[in-house]
Amino acid sequence: MLNWLKRPASETQITHGQRLWLYVFATVVMLLLVTPTLIVIPMSFSDSQYLEFPPETWSLRWYKSYFNSPEWMNATFTSLKAAFLTMLVATPVGVIAAYGLHTSRVAWVRLAFMLLITPMMVPVVLVAIGAFYVFVKLNLLYSLTGLVLAHSILALPLVLIVTGSALKSYDMNQELAARSLGAARWKAFVTITLPQIRFAVVTAALLAFLTSFDEVVIAMFISGGDNPTLTRNMFNALRDQIDPTIAAISTIMIGVTTLMMILAQIFGRGSGGK
Numbered sequence: 001m002l003n004w005l006k007r008p009a010s011e012t013q014i015t016h017g018q019r020l021w022l023y024v025f026a027t028v029v030m031l032l033l034v035t036p037t038l039i040v041i042p043m044s045f046s047d048s049q050y051l052e053f054p055p056e057t058w059s060l061r062w063y064k065s066y067f068n069s070p071e072w073m074n075a076t077f078t079s080l081k082a083a084f085l086t087m088l089v090a091t092p093v094g095v096i097a098a099y100g101l102h103t104s105r106v107a108w109v110r111l112a113f114m115l116l117i118t119p120m121m122v123p124v125v126l127v128a129i130g131a132f133y134v135f136v137k138l139n140l141l142y143s144l145t146g147l148v149l150a151h152s153i154l155a156l157p158l159v160l161i162v163t164g165s166a167l168k169s170y171d172m173n174q175e176l177a178a179r180s181l182g183a184a185r186w187k188a189f190v191t192i193t194l195p196q197i198r199f200a201v202v203t204a205a206l207l208a209f210l211t212s213f214d215e216v217v218i219a220m221f222i223s224g225g226d227n228p229t230l231t232r233n234m235f236n237a238l239r240d241q242i243d244p245t246i247a248a249i250s251t252i253m254i255g256v257t258t259l260m261m262i263l264a265q266i267f268g269r270g271s272g273g274k
Contacts, residue, residue, distance in 0.1 A: 037254060039053055040247050040250045040254070042054060043244070043247040044062060044063070044244070045058050045060070046058070046059065046062075046244060047059035050242055051242055062245045063252075066248050066249055066252075069245075072233065072245070072249070074228070075229060075230045075232070076230050078144070078147075078227050078229055079231065081144060082144060082147045082148055082151060083151075083209045083212040085144070086148050086151040086155055086209065086212035087155075087205050087206075087212070090151075090155035090159050090208040091159055093156060094155070094156050094158075094159025094208075095159065095163050097116060097156075098160050098163035098164040098167060099163070099167065099193070102164060103172070113164075117157040117160060119156065120154075120158070124154070124215075124217045124218065127154065127218065128150075128217050129221065131146070131153070131221065132222055135150075135222055142222065142223065142225035142227055143227060146222050147223050147227060151215055154212075155212060158207045158211060159204040159207070162200050162203055163197065163201060165200065166197040167193075170193065170196055172193075174192050175193045178191070203264055206261070206264045213231075213253075213257075214257075215231065216229075216234075219231055219232040234246050234249060234250075
């Protein structure tokens with residue numbers, strides 16, 4: 001242990017002992033962030049009619065309630081469809097936008113970048129209000145199409161930032177070499193540039209999926225009717241009654257999100273992406 005504390009933690013020769021305070025601080029912050037999530041998991045296995053921790057009796061009662069409920073299942077399928085379609089819309093648009101901004105030499109590139117990431121900087125409730133009034137006029141309210149469009153607006157800045165960061169560390173001379181040998185620009189991008197940044201693209205696609213799947217504010221405004229989202233129903237259930245089924249759903253969502261993150265890391269790194 002003492003030898004480890006004396007070892008350099010970086011190229012600047014700062015030792016692990018000198019960084020010990022930082023490790024302790026990071027551990028405390030992680031515990032504060034993770035502990036509330038971990039508490040939900042045992043609560044989901046309670047047999048009580050109310051949320052309780054720790055559970056007095058263990059049971060799968062609320063998981064059965066979730067899977068046997070047509071209302072919850074419909075909301076789950078709506079959320080999965082919206083998240084998948086949002087990923088399909090936001091990922092290619094964000095990648096193309098990031099590539100265009102990266103290769104462009106016009107003076108207003110920074111302005112265009114700021115405009116594209118505006119949904120990330122303004123409160124989500126303002127985006128929801130704007131989408132609500134626009135979708136009322138376009139007859140897209142409570143539709144899957146409207147939900148996907150609104151969620152894509154939120155996901156686009158994440159895809160743009162992640163892909164843009166990868167392009168900054170990418171050597172564009174590789175693509176220029178392909179183009180100089182006669183490859184069209186789109187073909188050079190698909191065959192040369194895209195494989196080099198595929199890990200960033202996979203990560204961006206995952207973030208787009210999770211952005212839609214976990215979003216609740218916009219869903220409260222524009223989803224409903226035959227297309228309620230899972231998060232919207234969860235919020236309404238918490239508001240109207242304390243339903244322990246929510247703990248079971250939250251546990252499933254935590255597991256799905258964690259699994260997707262792990263798979264993205266495994267397949268992204270395994271493919272040699274950056």
